[in-house]
Amino acid sequence: MTPAPVPAAAGPPRWPRALLATHTAAIYLYLYAPIAVLVAFSFNRARQTAVWEGFTLSWYGELLHDDRLLRAARNSLLIAGLATALATLIGTMAALAFATPATPRARGRAITQVLLLLPVILPEVVIGAALLTLFGTLRLRLSLATVLIAHVVFSISYVALVVRARLAGLDPALAEAARDLGAGGWEVLRRVTLPLAAPGIAAGALLVFTLSIDDYVITSFVAGAGATTLPLHVYSLLKSGVTPEVNAVSTALLAVTVAPIVTAHRLLRREAGGPA
Amino acid sequence: MARHPRQNGGPAQPPDRLPAQPPDRPPAQPPDRPPAPARPRWRLGAAALALPAWLALGLFFLLPLVLMLGVSGSQRGVYGGLQPIPDLAAYLRSGAFLASYRQSLQGLYLGIAWRSLWMAALTTGVCLAIGFPAAYALALHAPRRRKGLLLGLVVVPLWSSFLIRTYAWMFILRTEGLLNHLLLGTGLISRPLPLLYTGGAVMAGLVYGELPFMILPLYAALERLDRSLLEAAADLGASRAAVLRRVTVPLALPGIAAGVVLVFIPSLGQFVVSDLLGGAHTMLLGNLIQNQFAVARNQPFGAALAFELTAAVLLLLAAGTHLARRASPGEAGGRPAGWELL
Numbered sequence: 001m002t003p004a005p006v007p008a009a010a011g012p013p014r015w016p017r018a019l020l021a022t023h024t025a026a027i028y029l030y031l032y033a034p035i036a037v038l039v040a041f042s043f044n045r046a047r048q049t050a051v052w053e054g055f056t057l058s059w060y061g062e063l064l065h066d067d068r069l070l071r072a073a074r075n076s077l078l079i080a081g082l083a084t085a086l087a088t089l090i091g092t093m094a095a096l097a098f099a100t101p102a103t104p105r106a107r108g109r110a111i112t113q114v115l116l117l118l119p120v121i122l123p124e125v126v127i128g129a130a131l132l133t134l135f136g137t138l139r140l141r142l143s144l145a146t147v148l149i150a151h152v153v154f155s156i157s158y159v160a161l162v163v164r165a166r167l168a169g170l171d172p173a174l175a176e177a178a179r180d181l182g183a184g185g186w187e188v189l190r191r192v193t194l195p196l197a198a199p200g201i202a203a204g205a206l207l208v209f210t211l212s213i214d215d216y217v218i219t220s221f222v223a224g225a226g227a228t229t230l231p232l233h234v235y236s237l238l239k240s241g242v243t244p245e246v247n248a249v250s251t252a253l254l255a256v257t258v259a260p261i262v263t264a265h266r267l268l269r270r271e272a273g274g275p276a
Numbered sequence: 277m278a279r280h281p282r283q284n285g286g287p288a289q290p291p292d293r294l295p296a297q298p299p300d301r302p303p304a305q306p307p308d309r310p311p312a313p314a315r316p317r318w319r320l321g322a323a324a325l326a327l328p329a330w331l332a333l334g335l336f337f338l339l340p341l342v343l344m345l346g347v348s349g350s351q352r353g354v355y356g357g358l359q360p361i362p363d364l365a366a367y368l369r370s371g372a373f374l375a376s377y378r379q380s381l382q383g384l385y386l387g388i389a390w391r392s393l394w395m396a397a398l399t400t401g402v403c404l405a406i407g408f409p410a411a412y413a414l415a416l417h418a419p420r421r422r423k424g425l426l427l428g429l430v431v432v433p434l435w436s437s438f439l440i441r442t443y444a445w446m447f448i449l450r451t452e453g454l455l456n457h458l459l460l461g462t463g464l465i466s467r468p469l470p471l472l473y474t475g476g477a478v479m480a481g482l483v484y485g486e487l488p489f490m491i492l493p494l495y496a497a498l499e500r501l502d503r504s505l506l507e508a509a510a511d512l513g514a515s516r517a518a519v520l521r522r523v524t525v526p527l528a529l530p531g532i533a534a535g536v537v538l539v540f541i542p543s544l545g546q547f548v549v550s551d552l553l554g555g556a557h558t559m560l561l562g563n564l565i566q567n568q569f570a571v572a573r574n575q576p577f578g579a580a581l582a583f584e585l586t587a588a589v590l591l592l593l594a595a596g597t598h599l600a601r602r603a604s605p606g607e608a609g610g611r612p613a614g615w616e617l618l
Contacts, residue, residue, distance in 0.1 A: 034444035050457040094329035121543025130340035
């Protein structure tokens, strides 16, 4: 085989740059165009929503007078706030359990790991149905409390996974140095491990907030009559028809979910120094 | 992240600090302060730290699953509740506890299961086909300082409201929607096309919702791939296609397996997309299960279906993990790659 006249500039074989770049741009367009359209039309004056007739904020104004919507939003914020606090606490503790020096009893860790992964893996429909079965068996009335329980349960794992990844990325020498300098277990935790893990914990908390405020499937199983959350309310609106108000609510819900995730992403990335 | 192999934290971790200690410890350490007593205290501490999670997940996750397993073996009562079982042994011997599972094998339900499976498979295939080139471009072509931003732009849709992202497609596809409006405006069509409430609409929504789950692990795998191997293959005369087929793809296999699992599983249990974009015509397993609990009030049947779905998901996951692990024997754990990307 005669060596082809390859230019000396070695490097991984390059695919046509322009083609790949165009494809990638198209992917980003696909990811963002539908959202952009939705947001844009929430400012559209027209009631017949596919035609642009001028800019208005009136749909947002109407939202502020919609009592059912406001009650649902209040419920959602309450649930998301409480779920975030509880799940972050429990999940962080579980992650810390993994950060202690490996002990011979690795089986406990393995089982805990599986237990923490299952809620992330199982379909939401299954989790919702199982919780409904539990509450039915216990004859618990479905209420905001049952929604809160459900949200905490499916969120713990996310916090544990994020915080654990953060802890695993830390230099074990730091905690070791503190211990060598005479710090007790509690002191090491409070003054070395937790401050170092803080960005991960904050990111986990923001994730929980996002998951909780947006959850529809599990909530739909365990929410009682008086316990409508924002996604449940929005869903019932979507089923009944598209109106400019729905676009406005959607944009608001989108903003509420995007803001925490952008923050979380920045938190986790700042110290990692660039991607992966 | 390559600095700390512990990140892949598999169950069987070696006591990782051991190698670092012996060289400097024994001489420096006075014999009156041995490190040993610290260990048992920590072990207790670890159990105590994990206890709240165990309680919460045990009571509100494992117990519900066990109860649901029981329900799946019961039979529906006259008024929608469960029929009491007077003699458990006789009931078990009669095989009546399998009634709901047998019901799920009827043609109508098998059809729904089949549709769920192939729609999930198609979604996964499309995501892989359009996600791989994008992940490749991000990992190997994008300028280094732009990568963080470009990657962030893939992550954000993943966590922003799924409900609203699905609704966006309703807005675009419905009869009076944007797409029909545009098509009518250009004169390509003379009357609105029925785009919403079709299998195609469900596919568009599924791919749209799951695509980031495919791109992220693919990116993670391609990013850590040793470029010199690609160069070597090219230097040895392999064509671009051959390098891709025989070097890049095999090395990215763990990422591909992770992406396939991460896309296939949620698609299989999908509920919102098929409900909003498909309507009654494209009922999937998730909708069928929800229906049994919320509308049909046949909890045993719903529970049986839920367990069949769970079994399918766990089998797929095991297969995916096995594949990923076989593809990269060096890496312990087999945790889906890309988790660390959020």
